[in-house]
Amino acid sequence: MPKIVNYEEKKQMIMKKSMESFLKKGVHGTHLVDIANACKMGRTTIYQYFRNKDQILEYTIQNLFQDLRADIRETVLEDKDNPYEKIRKLIPAIVKLYLKNQKMIVLVDLWLILIRENNPMVRQLNDHMEETRNIFQGMLEEGIKEGVIRPMNTESMAFTLYATVESFLLHMALHQEQEVSDHIESLDILLEGLKA
Numbered sequence: 513m514p515k516i517v518n519y520e521e522k523k524q525m526i527m528k529k530s531m532e533s534f535l536k537k538g539v540h541g542t543h544l545v546d547i548a549n550a551c552k553m554g555r556t557t558i559y560q561y562f563r564n565k566d567q568i569l570e571y572t573i574q575n576l577f578q579d580l581r582a583d584i585r586e587t588v589l590e591d592k593d594n595p596y597e598k599i600r601k602l603i604p605a606i607v608k609l610y611l612k613n614q615k616m617i618v619l620v621d622l623w624l625i626l627i628r629e630n631n632p633m634v635r636q637l638n639d640h641m642e643e644t645r646n647i648f649q650g651m652l653e654e655g656i657k658e659g660v661i662r663p664m665n666t667e668s669m670a671f672t673l674y675a676t677v678e679s680f681l682l683h684m685a686l687h688q689e690q691e692v693s694d695h696i697e698s699l700d701i702l703l704e705g706l707k708a
Contacts, residue, residue, distance in 0.1 A: 570633065
C-alpha cells in the first residue's frame, strides 16, 4: 500500500528546517543539499515541494508574516477598544508573541541576512513589513477621526511605531531578555504622547 503524504505538512517541515539553516549559515551559504539533509530526504524529493531555495525562502517569509498578522488580529485588532487603546495593547502583544514563539525575531534575522547578502528577496520582505506598518497607520487614522489620537503625520508615526517594535525585539534578542514589563511600561509612557 502506498504511503500517504500530507503535502502541506511536508512543506511546513521543509520550511522550518530551511529557516534553521538560513539563520545559521545565511541564505547565500545554505544549499538545497543542506536543507535536504536537515529534512532527512533526498534533494530530488525537495523539488516535489519547491522549485529552488528562493521559493523556499519566499514561502517562509509569506508564512511568517501570515502567522504574525493572524496573531496580531487575534490578539488586538478584534478588540472593541478605541484605536488608541488598540495601539497601546498592540506593541506589548507583539513583544509577548515574540517571547512565545520568536516569529518576529526570525523575520528580523532573515531581513538582516538578506540585506547583508544583497538578496533580491529583501524587496518582498520590505513589502510584508510595509503591510504590518499599515496596520499601525490604519489605527492611527481611525483614532484621529474618532478624536482619541491627536492629528499627526500617520505614515511617519506608523513607521516610528514599527521601528520601535523592531528595535525592541532586536535588543531583547541581543541581550537575551525575558522580563520586559519595565520596558513595556516605558513604552506606555511614550504612547501617552499620541493621545488627543
